[in-house]
Amino acid sequence: MFNMLIMGPPGAGKGTQAQDLAKRFSLRHLASGDVVRSEVDGGTPKGLEANEYMKDGKLVPDVLMTSMVADQIKVACESSNGVVLDGYPRTLPQAESLTKILGECGIEMRAVVNLKVPGQEILDRLVFRLTCHGCNRVYHRNNNPPKVEGICDDCGKGLKIRPDDNEQVIRERLRVYEEQTAPVLKYYEERGLLKEFDGTPPIGEVFQCVVQYLQKLGAE
Numbered sequence: 001m002f003n004m005l006i007m008g009p010p011g012a013g014k015g016t017q018a019q020d021l022a023k024r025f026s027l028r029h030l031a032s033g034d035v036v037r038s039e040v041d042g043g044t045p046k047g048l049e050a051n052e053y054m055k056d057g058k059l060v061p062d063v064l065m066t067s068m069v070a071d072q073i074k075v076a077c078e079s080s081n082g083v084v085l086d087g088y089p090r091t092l093p094q095a096e097s098l099t100k101i102l103g104e105c106g107i108e109m110r111a112v113v114n115l116k117v118p119g120q121e122i123l124d125r126l127v128f129r130l131t132c133h134g135c136n137r138v139y140h141r142n143n144n145p146p147k148v149e150g151i152c153d154d155c156g157k158g159l160k161i162r163p164d165d166n167e168q169v170i171r172e173r174l175r176v177y178e179e180q181t182a183p184v185l186k187y188y189e190e191r192g193l194l195k196e197f198d199g200t201p202p203i204g205e206v207f208q209c210v211v212q213y214l215q216k217l218g219a220e
């Protein structure tokens with residue numbers, strides 16, 4: 001059982017690395033943004049409320065956000081070899097909620113991996129990000145294109161640009177990250193769990209560095 005978090009600003013490569021790490025270590029990948037988008041697409045009351053924040057690049061309020069992910073975290077932790085959490089927690093209250101959720105299940109967090117990428121690089125990554133609306137896999141028009149243009153390698157569905165991946169909203173998401181999410185790193189540093197990685201090398205290089213670190217911690 002190995003449970004971990006992957007953190008970093010929008011566009012740092014959390015989803016990309018989480019997906020590959022999940023495959024490599026047989027973990028479940030749970031991305032909070034995917035949870036929100038599926039509620040929005042389903043037109044649920046929670047989705048409708050959350051979208052009012054998401055479309056402007058704001059964080060979904062803590063209570064609403066935690067209500068959307070808590071059960072999924074419990075199920076993912078209990079039913080698998082472990083979980084890679086991606087995008088949750090993003091605030092200090094969420095970090096405290098997560099500690100409580102895991103505690104109730106008697107589950108321990110083993111690693112918090114933070115990917116560091118500077119702002120300009122993030123903008124380039126996000127304006128050209130393509131997202132599969134079937135399986136949520138992410139691509140990049142130049143850095144990480146699909147084999148066939150516009151089509152997901154994994155599931156064959158179409159790729160699209162997320163509505164919040166436009167320059168104005170990206171800038172707001174970066175501002176919100178610095179203000180509300182960066183403090184969460186300190187929470188995990190104080191608990192001896194934080195490990196930072198340079199997120200700027202190519203995807204495979206970042207992956208190798210993270211894999212080596214997780215193996216040292218006992219992930220198999």
Ligand code: ADP
Binds near residue numbers: 017
């Ligand atoms: P996050 O989940 O942190 O928002 P993603 O994994 O969706 O980030 O990656 C954001 C964009 O950057 C995607 O288009 C992805 O293909 C691309 N990308 C991810 N990692 C790298 C990397 N190491 N170098 C270049 N581009 C990357």
Ligand code: ADP
Binds near residue numbers: 011053058
């Ligand atoms: P990215 O991959 O670019 O980091 P995500 O897909 O993780 O973005 O999140 C997209 C949006 O969903 C966020 O801008 C926010 O509105 C909402 N969201 C996702 N996770 C959280 C969270 N833990 N707390 C609050 N809002 C969240």
Ligand code: ZN
Binds near residue numbers: 134155
């Ligand atoms: Zn797909």
